[in-house]
Amino acid sequence: MAYQDVLYEVEKGVAKIVINRPDALNALTPSLLSELHTAVDEAGKDDQVGVIVLTGAGRAFCAGVDLKALDKPAGADVGDDLNNAARDLQSAIEDVPKPVIGMVNGFCLTGGLELALACDFIVAADEAKFGDTHTRWGLRCTWGMSRRLPERVGDAKARELTYTAEMISGSEAARIGLANKSVPVSDLERTVKEIAEKIVGNSADAVAAHKALYTQSRKERMEKGLEREYTTMPEISDTLERLGGFAKKG
Numbered sequence: 267m268a269y270q271d272v273l274y275e276v277e278k279g280v281a282k283i284v285i286n287r288p289d290a291l292n293a294l295t296p297s298l299l300s301e302l303h304t305a306v307d308e309a310g311k312d313d314q315v316g317v318i319v320l321t322g323a324g325r326a327f328c329a330g331v332d333l334k335a336l337d338k339p340a341g342a343d344v345g346d347d348l349n350n351a352a353r354d355l356q357s358a359i360e361d362v363p364k365p366v367i368g369m370v371n372g373f374c375l376t377g378g379l380e381l382a383l384a385c386d387f388i389v390a391a392d393e394a395k396f397g398d399t400h401t402r403w404g405l406r407c408t409w410g411m412s413r414r415l416p417e418r419v420g421d422a423k424a425r426e427l428t429y430t431a432e433m434i435s436g437s438e439a440a441r442i443g444l445a446n447k448s449v450p451v452s453d454l455e456r457t458v459k460e461i462a463e464k465i466v467g468n469s470a471d472a473v474a475a476h477k478a479l480y481t482q483s484r485k486e487r488m489e490k491g492l493e494r495e496y497t498t499m500p501e502i503s504d505t506l507e508r509l510g511g512f513a514k515k516g
Contacts, residue, residue: 299348371391
């Protein structure tokens, strides 16, 4: 299939899906999220694919939502078009019967972090930058951050990262369990390739069966928390002021 903002290739059993808007730090739009969903589905249906690697072009994995593409936000919510497309993509990543490795090469912020958290695990460059900046912009998470981030790093560390909106390095992300490991950016592709090759060398059916078990257990733990995040929205009074020149004024 032809993609506009996604690069897709398969080599030796590994499907590499690249978010390809480097000039915008791979910021997310509804159409990009839809393309990523299609690419994940394509890899999932390909019998030659055993592992999926999700990464970004240029200096970023993904810097989050493209705020310049927003119409006037509905309070602290980025809106149904983005929410629905992002949640559908996260479900596709979690449900595809093949491991998805998030290869975080650079900035991985807010919505980008929420996509990475849906992956089976993350391998990061030491130099990468992770951050949840919702509070900086007066937004509230709506893609599962309140459940997926504490699951990786623990409740107290998740609160610290969200409340402060500070960025941490890939090496720090590995230290706290957000990433499985970090390596110098020059070694990132090779490291992920080696991990992927180990997985491809195992029984595809057994890997898929274990992914299904892990995913179902995770969903059972997360169900109520995700429902609460998806269906409630508090008033945050300074969202438009904080977004400033990024958001279009309706």
